[in-house]
Amino acid sequence: MTRMTPSEAFVETLAAHGIETVFGIVGSAYMDALDIFEPAGIRFISVAHEQNAAHMADGYSRVRDRHGVCIAQNGPGITNFVTGIAAAYWAHSPVVCITPETGSATIGLGGFQETEQMPIFSRITRFQAHINRPDRIAELTSRALDLALAERGPVQINIPRDYFYGEIDVEIPQPVPIERSAGGPESLAAATAALKSAKFPVIIAGGGVIFSHGQSEAVALAEQLGAPVVASYLHNDSFPNRHELYCGPLGYQGSKAAMRILAQADVVLALGTRLGPFGTLPQYGIEYWPKGARIVQVDPDHRMIGLTKKIDVGVVGDARAAAAELLTRLQNQPLAGHDNRSARLEEVRRQKGAWEEELAGMSSAEGSPVAPRRALRELERAMPENAMVTTDIGNVCSVANSYLRFDAPNSFFAAMSFGNCGYAFPTAMGAKVAAPERPAVAYVGDGAWGMSLNEVLTCVRERIPATAVVFNNGQWGAEKKNQIDYYADRYVGTNLVNPSFAEIARAMGADGITVDAPDQIGDALRTATSSEVCTVVEIKLTQELGEPFRRDALKKPKRFLAKYKAYEVA
Numbered sequence: 001m002t003r004m005t006p007s008e009a010f011v012e013t014l015a016a017h018g019i020e021t022v023f024g025i026v027g028s029a030y031m032d033a034l035d036i037f038e039p040a041g042i043r044f045i046s047v048a049h050e051q052n053a054a055h056m057a058d059g060y061s062r063v064r065d066r067h068g069v070c071i072a073q074n075g076p077g078i079t080n081f082v083t084g085i086a087a088a089y090w091a092h093s094p095v096v097c098i099t100p101e102t103g104s105a106t107i108g109l110g111g112f113q114e115t116e117q118m119p120i121f122s123r124i125t126r127f128q129a130h131i132n133r134p135d136r137i138a139e140l141t142s143r144a145l146d147l148a149l150a151e152r153g154p155v156q157i158n159i160p161r162d163y164f165y166g167e168i169d170v171e172i173p174q175p176v177p178i179e180r181s182a183g184g185p186e187s188l189a190a191a192t193a194a195l196k197s198a199k200f201p202v203i204i205a206g207g208g209v210i211f212s213h214g215q216s217e218a219v220a221l222a223e224q225l226g227a228p229v230v231a232s233y234l235h236n237d238s239f240p241n242r243h244e245l246y247c248g249p250l251g252y253q254g255s256k257a258a259m260r261i262l263a264q265a266d267v268v269l270a271l272g273t274r275l276g277p278f279g280t281l282p283q284y285g286i287e288y289w290p291k292g293a294r295i296v297q298v299d300p301d302h303r304m305i306g307l308t309k310k311i312d313v314g315v316v317g318d319a320r321a322a323a324a325e326l327l328t329r330l331q332n333q334p335l336a337g338h339d340n341r342s343a344r345l346e347e348v349r350r351q352k353g354a355w356e357e358e359l360a361g362m363s364s365a366e367g368s369p370v371a372p373r374r375a376l377r378e379l380e381r382a383m384p385e386n387a388m389v390t391t392d393i394g395n396v397c398s399v400a401n402s403y404l405r406f407d408a409p410n411s412f413f414a415a416m417s418f419g420n421c422g423y424a425f426p427t428a429m430g431a432k433v434a435a436p437e438r439p440a441v442a443y444v445g446d447g448a449w450g451m452s453l454n455e456v457l458t459c460v461r462e463r464i465p466a467t468a469v470v471f472n473n474g475q476w477g478a479e480k481k482n483q484i485d486y487y488a489d490r491y492v493g494t495n496l497v498n499p500s501f502a503e504i505a506r507a508m509g510a511d512g513i514t515v516d517a518p519d520q521i522g523d524a525l526r527t528a529t530s531s532e533v534c535t536v537v538e539i540k541l542t543q544e545l546g547e548p549f550r551r552d553a554l555k556k557p558k559r560f561l562a563k564y565k566a567y568e569v570a
């Protein structure tokens, strides 16, 4: 036991868990701890809005595969975190949300900057630690830090602001890492049997393959089975895209080849995926989910097993360990899918070829302003090998799903199922802080850019040379697409009036490049990603839009009242 202040115990515990970076905005509530971040080896990155601090922590955590930490002032600073933490929850990011709270002596009186901070985060965190006495600050902080990694999701550490002060005798806890296993013997035996008997096995490689560092095990298993591999929605970096067995990503604006191959499966190995419902909806009119196939699902979270799809075998296990175990069990075994291996591979080649040809045909438009798909193709061509790419929620960003290819894991950090506009840029900033040697590129729509551009200030101030590619189409396009398809072109709230975003970036002390022709895009991206300063590449696009997000959830409007009759669409 050592005598120290709770602030010292708190900061020492963060340091003991290897925390080097904290994103946030200063506040008196935790200034006593903040004051000793630097001597503890912790860099405090001062941002423009707390939501973005949470997104930066998310991006940082996804790249480092370690904690991403954010902190703010009690009350309004903390409520500003909510969207960022919800996004991290659905991205499975180990974000640590530190929430100093109003003082314990006056809580409940409605003093300054007071709100109940535990209920707000109760459904978007994996664990909430409330520091109920100053002398438990290290223990509870350490517990939260362990659980963020063990359960791969955000945790909250709620600290009454007066509990940073005082004197306590404390031992700083060391991290308690957990070992993950392949799953139970019975489910693994059933999974092996299913894969052995498969005539057309297909693997869905999910985020769990990345989180478990299981890419080489997944590759070995796919090769052993001769199984085509598709990536789950927005996990385009879960399997080397160059591999001959790789077909492409599923889901909205994904690969038709991946969908057509999955549709032929008789056994599906869903490896490290919860099979999120949005990511498995029919696309392009293709009902690709193989309803007759036997489904083997591997996920470390037993609550995800069989949640969204009917499955035949559920393995509660780690994707890497399970893949390695299945590989061992399948070695030197007769495989029903062995004889038609080359035909299957031929089918993969055929489907990939057809989709690439279709994509190329859609992506070759000339002219200024630039057609969105042409812009995405030019960006794809110019993307540096080791880039980290984040994508926002918007029509152009979503169409990018077909044009983003990766060979290494931890390269693609899309706004996942929470689907919030404003995710991509701060996440790219966090990624850049986590891996300064790699280019960090955010794809952002012009509407969403209005939520993020304030963080260019942070990039300048904190020297974070992230790149933003802003798709300037003068509209909240993804939502306008619904008005086009369902609401007789009545554009309520979807037209934008934009300034020059490149000029704004320059006024903020960053660089800005405006491009309005296809042949300028590659150079602009290369200049931006090799620059020492944050660069905003603004691309002037046509207003062309791809398929809407939610055909599954929209209906033509029906109106009963006479005054709204003209607003009915037959």
Ligand SMILES: Cc1ncc(C[n+]2csc(CCOP(=O)(O)OP(=O)(O)O)c2C)c(N)n1
Residues within 6 Å of the ligand: 393, 394, 395, 396, 397, 419, 420, 421, 422, 444, 445, 446, 447, 448, 449, 471, 473, 475, 476, 477, 478, 479
């Ligand atoms: C925080 C938040 N607000 C609103 C929405 C609804 N929404 C989804 S896509 C979209 C339009 C995005 O427009 P823009 O960023 O310009 O991209 P574009 O669709 O034009 O490519 C909106 C408003 C959302 N997903 N998140």
Ligand SMILES: [Mg+2]
Residues within 6 Å of the ligand: 394, 445, 446, 447, 471, 472, 473, 474, 475, 476, 477
């Ligand atoms: Mg737009």
